[in-house]
Amino acid sequence: MKKKWLGVMTSALVLMSLVAGCGNSATSNDKEIRIGGNFELTGGVADYGKQSLNGIMLAIKEANDAGGVLGKKIVLVQADNKSEASEAANAATKLITQDKVSAMLGPITSSNAIAALQISQDNKVPLVTPTGTNTKITVDDNGQVRPYAFRGCFIDPFQGIVMANFATKTLHAKTAVIYIDSSSDYSKNLAESFTESFTKNGGQIIGKEAFLQKDQDFKATLTKIKSLNADIIFIPAYYEEVGKIVKQARELGINVPLLGTDGWDNAKITEIAGTGPLNNTFFSNHYSAEDKDPRVVKFVEDYKKEYNEAPSAFSALGYDTALMLIDAIKRAGSDDPEKIREALEKTKDLQVVTGILTLDANHNPIKSAVVVEMKDGKQVFKEKVNP
Structure with a gap:
């Protein structure tokens, strides 16, 4: 009888341990x-x-x-998603189920953030992407807000509006060609937003072309684009492909303004394209290091001291998103994921490097954007656009 009782107790304990391991739950x-x-x-x-x-x-x-924070040290547990959606999902699973984190920062790109979302939603752990701009990150296809998804940057439609307005009102463009990365949700979403705003402003899209990430030779398509004689070419993509496109476009004699978005923001674009070819190019961004706001000046100084290099917009957004999460944990008074989620939803008038941040009902920040011009390989502040 005693042995039977011990067997029952052992089985119960094993079952309890298995159940406890199923859900997430950051351990206090x-x-x-x-x-x-x-x-x-x-x-x-x-x-x-x-x-x-x-x-x-x-x-x-x-x-x-x-x-x-709350008398505790913040520990950042890192996982490399290798710039791939499947790996982003794997990294999310590891961080939440094995490392028992209270919240997750990242991924950076929209496609990778979307891939990691389901894991965070299923385990009820907040995910905050610093730079994922696709609308689907925080709102699903049915228009429902994802309760555990947040972001620290403005969304793609705003960037599309910014660049369409810049094209028509500042550059006085009447025709445009769009050249997208068809393997990127980020690129496709921005193209849709730009198209809607550009045509609403009276402009005409006279051509749409596509490439794939990691393509090397763009000259055949660029030759076709050149024949259309558009006033501007909009290229919402990432710096590696953009750098090659810009270089090859200029080699083919395409001298019209080339427009892009925050995916252009990387020093390597100059190494790839060259300083001359990047002249007469413009892209939307989240902040400018040239801003003389004391908070921006201090951030740039502190960042340079820490890393011996100037911060990009991605650096600033990473910094601001961490501040947003830290602020939420303080207001939550706890590292419990659910309480952090509730506090994130109530983020309002938080002063960060890129401006004053308030999250709207869709978990998206209401904040400004800037347009940056490339001049002789350097980023130059062009204009600021408010939401």
């Missing part, structure tokens, strides 16, 4: 708050991931140096 720790970092540290957009990660680590370092 008296000394640390564990935050997951799901980043593109290798692969096609690794520079974006590293820059954003640097901004996040700087914000966390400053918070820890100031005594931590």
Whole structure:
């Protein structure tokens, strides 16, 4: 009888341990708050991931140096998603189910963030992307807000509107060709937004062409685009392909303004395209390091001191998104994922480097954008656009 009773108790304990391991749930720790970092540290957009990660680590370092949050040290548990959607989902699973993080920062790109979303939703752990601009990250196809998905940047439709308005009102363009990365949700979503706004402003889209990520030779398509004689060419894509497209376009004698979005923001674009070819190009971005706001000046100084390089917009957004999450944890008074989620939803008038941040009902920030012009290989502030 005693043996039978012990067997029953043992089975019960095993069952309880299995059940406890099924859901997520960040384990409460008296000394640390564990935050997951799901980043593109290798692969096609690794520079974006590293820059954003640097901004996040700087914000966390400053918070820890100031005594931590809720009397605890913030620990960032990193995972490399290798710039691939499937790996982003794997990284999310590891961070949430194995590392037991209270919230997750990243991924950086829209496609990777979307791939990681279901894991965060299923396990009820907030995911905050610093730079994923696709609308589907926070709102699903049925128009329902994803309760555990948030972002620290403006959304694609706003970038599309910004660049369409810039094209028609500042450059006085009447015709445009759109050249997209058909393998990227980011690129396709921006193209839709630009098209809608450009035509609404009286412009005409006279051509649409596509390429794939990692393509090398764009001259055949660019020759076709050149024959259309458009006033501007809109290329909403990432720096590696954009750099090659810009270089080859100029070699073919395409001298019209080339327009893009925040995916252009990387120093390597100059290495790839060359300084001359990038003249007469413009792209939307989240902030400008030339801004003389004291907060921007201090951030740039602190970042340079920490990493010995100037911060990009991805660095600034990483920093700001970490500040947003830290602020939410403070207001939540807890590292419980559900309480953090509730606090994130109530983020209002938070002063960060890229401006004053308030989350709307769709978990998207209401904030400004800037248009940057490339001149002799350097980014020059062109104009600021308010929402």
